[in-house]
Amino acid sequence: MDRFLSIEAFVRVAETSNFAKAARQLGVTSSVVTHRIQQLEKFVNAPLFHRTTRHVRLSDVGEAFYRECAEVVGRVNELTDQMRELRATPTGRLRIQMLPGFALGHFGALLAEFNRRYPGIQLDVIVNDRVVDPIEEGFDVAFQIFPAISDSLIERRLFTVRRLFCAAPAYLHAHGAPQHPRDLLEHTTALYSGYPSRNRWTMTRSEEVIEMDLPGMIRSNSVHLLRDYALTGGGIVCLPTLVASASLLDGSLVPLLVDYSLSTMDFAAVYPETQRQGLKVKALVEFLAGELGPEPAWDVPLIERGWVK
Known part of the structure; x- marks a missing residue:
């Protein structure tokens, strides 16, 4: 018996609660993981899991054993990557999940530079806006704007995501511009459907706090679709600046209600504890942090104009 391979299989099954998922992550068959x-x-002389046709959960012995084994696997991976770092550049495949708002329009150019810098790393990039557990779904790292769903995950903030309301000049010429947040209720609005607050919106100005329900005529999980809708003069939209900045600066969209602030979010890299010192994950996260800087390039001119804070 190769004890480390068996321990690694045990950790993956414990984290995914699924033999098939663990097998896919390890690149072996389910029967190999089972074996x-x-x-x-047999070696520890105790059952590590309680198994039914639908569920796999740790036994009492398994729970105690898991904490130690997860640390062992993480430490071995860390040491292996450290030795690779001493001898060579990072190599291998990295499976990541990327938020569409950043993937479209920003990530492609950064990927080209990353490939030149780290030619030995191959990337599988899955683009969607779901909040995922990287362990359960087999990602090495996920980039998202909502908090990690598990305390066992590491979260590295990369930049602030700011939002504002905006519309095309044609729409504002035909319908006028809202002067107060509640004026939005009298306009055609299109909004992102994925925010945890749902239809509840909060805007602040100094000590003034405005809370209101704003359901939106159109709701979508695509901020790029909302931007395109706004550019046609269809209505007022709320967009993250990483998607709207270029259109705001060239005048095809006009910022609205800039005296009022919407809450911000953190764009962050989320990855398993066992990847804390993973060489490929570390290379990608540090690369993005260095390229994006303390304030992302798309926000700097908007901040200078006073459109966002």
């Missing part, structure tokens, strides 16, 4: 777990159970 490794059986060998480990």
